[in-house]
Amino acid sequence: MKKIIFSFTLFAILVSCNSGGKKTASDDKKVSLTSAGATFPMPFYNLAFKKYGEKTGTYINYGGIGSGGGIRSLRDKVVDFGASDAFLSDKELSEMPSEVIHIPTCMGAVVIAYNLPGVDNLKMTPELLEKIFMGAITQWNDSKIKAVNSGLNLPDIRITVVYRSDGSGTTNIFSDYMSKVSSQWKEKIGVGKSLNWPVGIGAKGNPGVAGTISQSVGSVGYIGSEYAFSQKIQYVRVQNSSGNYINPDIKTVSLAAKGQIASDTRTMVTNSTDPDAYPISGFTWIILYKEQSYNGRSFAQAESIVKFLEWLIGPDAQAIAESVNYASLPPEVSALAMHILRTVTFDGKPVLN
Amino acid sequence: MVIIKISPLLDNTKARDKKNKLFRAFVIAMSFITVIPIILIIGKIIINGIGQINFNFFVQTSPDSLQAMTAIATNKVIPGGIANGITGTFLIVLMASVMAVPLGMMIGIYLYENQGRRYTNLIRNTSEILQGVPSIVLGIISYLWVVRNVTKGFSAFGGSVALSIMMLPLIIKSTEETMKMIPNEIKEAAFAMGAPYHKIILKVLIPTGLSGLSTGILLSLSRILGETAPLMMTALGSSIINFNVTKPTSAVPLLIWEFYNDPNMVNLVWSSALFLTVLVLTLNVLSRRIAAKIKIGIKK
Amino acid sequence: MVSDKLTKAILLSSSLIVLIISAGIVFSLAGGSIPAFKEFGFKFIFTNEWNPTEGHEIYGALPFITGTLITSILSLIICIPLAFSTSLFTAEYFRNTKASGIISSLVDLLAGIPSIVYGLWGFYTLRPLIINLGLSDQGFGIFTSSIILAIMILPYATSMSTEIITMVPEELKEAAYSLGATRLEVIFNVIIPNARSGIIASYVLALGRAIGETMAVTMLIGNSNTVPSGLFAPGNTMASIIANQFGEASGLKLSSLIAIGLLLFAITGIVNSIGKFIIKKLV
Numbered sequence: 037m038k039k040i041i042f043s044f045t046l047f048a049i050l051v052s053c054n055s056g057g058k059k060t061a062s063d064d065k066k067v068s069l070t071s072a073g074a075t076f077p078m079p080f081y082n083l084a085f086k087k088y089g090e091k092t093g094t095y096i097n098y099g100g101i102g103s104g105g106g107i108r109s110l111r112d113k114v115v116d117f118g119a120s121d122a123f124l125s126d127k128e129l130s131e132m133p134s135e136v137i138h139i140p141t142c143m144g145a146v147v148i149a150y151n152l153p154g155v156d157n158l159k160m161t162p163e164l165l166e167k168i169f170m171g172a173i174t175q176w177n178d179s180k181i182k183a184v185n186s187g188l189n190l191p192d193i194r195i196t197v198v199y200r201s202d203g204s205g206t207t208n209i210f211s212d213y214m215s216k217v218s219s220q221w222k223e224k225i226g227v228g229k230s231l232n233w234p235v236g237i238g239a240k241g242n243p244g245v246a247g248t249i250s251q252s253v254g255s256v257g258y259i260g261s262e263y264a265f266s267q268k269i270q271y272v273r274v275q276n277s278s279g280n281y282i283n284p285d286i287k288t289v290s291l292a293a294k295g296q297i298a299s300d301t302r303t304m305v306t307n308s309t310d311p312d313a314y315p316i317s318g319f320t321w322i323i324l325y326k327e328q329s330y331n332g333r334s335f336a337q338a339e340s341i342v343k344f345l346e347w348l349i350g351p352d353a354q355a356i357a358e359s360v361n362y363a364s365l366p367p368e369v370s371a372l373a374m375h376i377l378r379t380v381t382f383d384g385k386p387v388l389n
Numbered sequence: 390m391v392i393i394k395i396s397p398l399l400d401n402t403k404a405r406d407k408k409n410k411l412f413r414a415f416v417i418a419m420s421f422i423t424v425i426p427i428i429l430i431i432g433k434i435i436i437n438g439i440g441q442i443n444f445n446f447f448v449q450t451s452p453d454s455l456q457a458m459t460a461i462a463t464n465k466v467i468p469g470g471i472a473n474g475i476t477g478t479f480l481i482v483l484m485a486s487v488m489a490v491p492l493g494m495m496i497g498i499y500l501y502e503n504q505g506r507r508y509t510n511l512i513r514n515t516s517e518i519l520q521g522v523p524s525i526v527l528g529i530i531s532y533l534w535v536v537r538n539v540t541k542g543f544s545a546f547g548g549s550v551a552l553s554i555m556m557l558p559l560i561i562k563s564t565e566e567t568m569k570m571i572p573n574e575i576k577e578a579a580f581a582m583g584a585p586y587h588k589i590i591l592k593v594l595i596p597t598g599l600s601g602l603s604t605g606i607l608l609s610l611s612r613i614l615g616e617t618a619p620l621m622m623t624a625l626g627s628s629i630i631n632f633n634v635t636k637p638t639s640a641v642p643l644l645i646w647e648f649y650n651d652p653n654m655v656n657l658v659w660s661s662a663l664f665l666t667v668l669v670l671t672l673n674v675l676s677r678r679i680a681a682k683i684k685i686g687i688k689k
Numbered sequence: 690m691v692s693d694k695l696t697k698a699i700l701l702s703s704s705l706i707v708l709i710i711s712a713g714i715v716f717s718l719a720g721g722s723i724p725a726f727k728e729f730g731f732k733f734i735f736t737n738e739w740n741p742t743e744g745h746e747i748y749g750a751l752p753f754i755t756g757t758l759i760t761s762i763l764s765l766i767i768c769i770p771l772a773f774s775t776s777l778f779t780a781e782y783f784r785n786t787k788a789s790g791i792i793s794s795l796v797d798l799l800a801g802i803p804s805i806v807y808g809l810w811g812f813y814t815l816r817p818l819i820i821n822l823g824l825s826d827q828g829f830g831i832f833t834s835s836i837i838l839a840i841m842i843l844p845y846a847t848s849m850s851t852e853i854i855t856m857v858p859e860e861l862k863e864a865a866y867s868l869g870a871t872r873l874e875v876i877f878n879v880i881i882p883n884a885r886s887g888i889i890a891s892y893v894l895a896l897g898r899a900i901g902e903t904m905a906v907t908m909l910i911g912n913s914n915t916v917p918s919g920l921f922a923p924g925n926t927m928a929s930i931i932a933n934q935f936g937e938a939s940g941l942k943l944s945s946l947i948a949i950g951l952l953l954f955a956i957t958g959i960v961n962s963i964g965k966f967i968i969k970k971l972v
């Protein structure tokens with residue numbers, strides 16, 4: 037027994053002296069904020085929050101419990117801000133106790149991944165996507181696929197569709213795009229975080245879908261770009277509204293935001309009109325209350341959140357986003373976000389000067 | 390008076406002997422089959438996880454995606470470790486045990502002492518049903534009760550409450566069943582000597598049944614050490630080491646979930662699982678040693 | 690004695706806590722599930738559809754109820770012979786030997802492995818095996834999940850049984866041996882009747898664990914939200930759908946998920962009774 041207590045004490049001492057050789061935040065004077073929400077931006081947020089903490093001493097806890105969880109947590113006022121892949125609808129906004137603002141933080145895309153050894157640079161039109169995911173085309177060497185990919189040797193294998201079984205912002209962006217380019221899809225399947233898929237198998241999370249695709253030859257599915265870009269997966273060049281076949285990467289995804297964006301940034305930027313943009317892209321947002329004086333919060337807390345968000349949409353943090361395969365906000369969107377940030381108040385007075 | 394006559398024609402000794410041998414072979418074969426998947430799973434954990442284990446693994450906090458990505462690209466071991474998870478798990482599990490173990494044992498003893506009553510059956514059945522509640526539902530419940538109303542924010546304490554509810558049915562049941570196996574004579578002897586009830590429980594029943602009791606406690610500890618869902622909704626997670634129970638805290642299973650969802654950190658899933666497996670093994674071995682020592686102490 | 694009365698009172702009040710917690714859970718769940726029951730009525734329990742399409746939302750619990758029932762009972766059926774044999778091995782046949790010590794430690798280790806890891810192992814090792822055996826196209830399904838569940842609940846079924854069997858008084862066994870009983874007869878006529886309560890108790894706990902398991906099941910069951918068409922077909926369970934969709938659900942879907950959580954209470958009670966009945970007949 038004594039040995040156990042001794043070894044644990046030793047362990048505790050070692051741990052507090054050596055947390056990565058960097059500053060530890062076990063000091064009470066360090067401000068800490070809490071946030072929760074979308075899993076899509078989690079790698080970026082974890083990295084950004086860590087860097088911010090090292091820089092300023094303000095550490096932010098983040099829990100990837102899902103966009104719905106993020107919204108709920110904000111509504112229940114148990115977090116300082118939430119994170120969501122889908123902006124709140126008018127109905128959802130009305131259900132919040134007070135006004136909520138959206139700050140876009142970065143962009144991501146939905147990548148169409150597939151498993152056909154030896155068949156690279158597959159191209160797809162919106163029509164192909166609709167027919168494959170709705171089950172109208174069932175073989176890889178179907179004439180319609182061949183027509184778009186004349187140079188490729190497509191095998192006579194069955195197509196296995198893989199979709200997300202859990203509710204997800206990735207599904208939301210994908211279905212939003214599909215509804216814009218296919219009236220059949222809009223009518224039969226619609227838009228949403230989880231859908232009634234006519235064909236295919238469901239797998240949980242990006243790892244589930246990616247794992248299933250990588251294990252089954254002939255499968256095709258959609259994955260969040262932040263996941264796909266870090267893996268060696270084959271993905272499709274999708275034809276955008278200008279007729280160009282676009283390879284998803286952080287540049288083509290950022291281009292999708294060039295266009296009309298709502299003044300509160302609540303816009304789905306799928307099917308962008310920009311000729312070089314990747315059509316299945318979207319924002320992810322941080323949501324917080326416009327009026328920060330609630331539940332006995334201090335001005336210092338409000339100020340630290342706003343200052344943090346100011347940093348997050350700024351060039352340093354956006355460069356961090358790109359380093360982990362997220363697309364950065366175009367300067368116009370950053371400026372718009374900054375503009376919204378200036379409207380955050382504490383007791384009616386703007387937090388930022 | 391019973392006279393046993395065995396007529397040679399009716400002597401079925403050979404048949405009984407055969408059955409005996411067959412059953413023994415069956416038991417050995419089934420035990421062997423049982424062990425196969427266990428070895429496969431634990432083997433895979435060791436093989437996949439051992440690569441990432443080094444001293445830093447235990448004392449540094451979790452790495453970020455960029456560190457992991459660079460490490461993989463340059464074929465190095467991913468830096469950082471799970472220290473924030475280890476300390477968080479320790480804190481949360483300790484609090485959960487402090488709440489659940491004494492309570493569970495008291496309830497188990499109550500059930501044992503009041504067999505046959507309708508109320509007792511109600512409690513027992515309720516506790517069995519509680520065992521079937523998915524951990525995520527308990528997480529949601531603790532979110533509603535503790536996170537929203539008590540700590541007004543995600544907290545380690547909320548996590549402990551969810552986990553302690555998960556521990557209860559196991560401890561209750563193992564306590565009740567262990568007590569039932571204690572020969573009545575021992576209890577009656579203590580009563581006959583005029584010992585007060587609480588002393589009988591503390592000095593006679595519990596020490597005698599220590600082996601069974603510790604099995605139940607160990608089983609419930611093992612279970613909650615690996616649980617993610619309830620902690621996601623209550624303790625939330627943290628990138629730093631935290632000992633404040635009213636604040637978000639990390640835990641090893643939470644880190645495993647984060648590693649799983651990050652494209653660059655999947656290897657760490659296995660290393661963390663290896664850590665948990667070794668921890669459970671250590672707890673098992675320790676508890677057996679301690680139980681044996683206490684038993685010897687009593688016998689003396 | 691006064692202190693005795695006090696002790697008894699303390700024990701009684703502790704038992705109340707079980708009721709309070711359970712009542713609280715049921716209450717919280719009931720509150721959240723009212724919108725679902727209002728919209729669908731009690732038909733909800735028997736509706737074989739889960740359609741989240743906006744504007745045409747229909748939710749029903751039947752696919753998940755069947756999935757939970759089949760996987761949990763099947764996993765228990767697979768687990769019992771293994772657990773029973775292993776308990777006898779460790780507590781009777783090879784008691785106090787090194788082999789039994791190693792085996793019981795190995796089994797106990799299983800309880801500490803996180804369910805994600807079971808899911809991953811099942812995905813990368815078990816699933817290809819099932820595909821290779823030709824049992825299923827994609828390897829996902831009820832059968833695969835039941836197997837992984839059977840492995841996961843082994844420690845609960847074995848650990849306590851082993852302890853209980855060990856605690857059977859030596860005198861009883863010796864008496865039987867002295868009458869010329871074989872080991873098999875001692876096991877079935879002395880040990881089991883004596884240890885029956887504890888053995889059944891451990892299987893009930895194992896069953897509960899199987900019912901409530903989420904992560905490993907959700908990674909292997911195929912997540913098709915309809916009643917499974919066969920043993921090797923994909924399906925879904927109540928715990929799995931809650932875990933899958935809770936993070937992103939709101940409104941009617943959230944209420945339906947909470948309603949499923951509430952139904953799970955009832956289903957657990959029913960399955961426990963069925964399980965106890967089956968076990969009493971077998972053991």
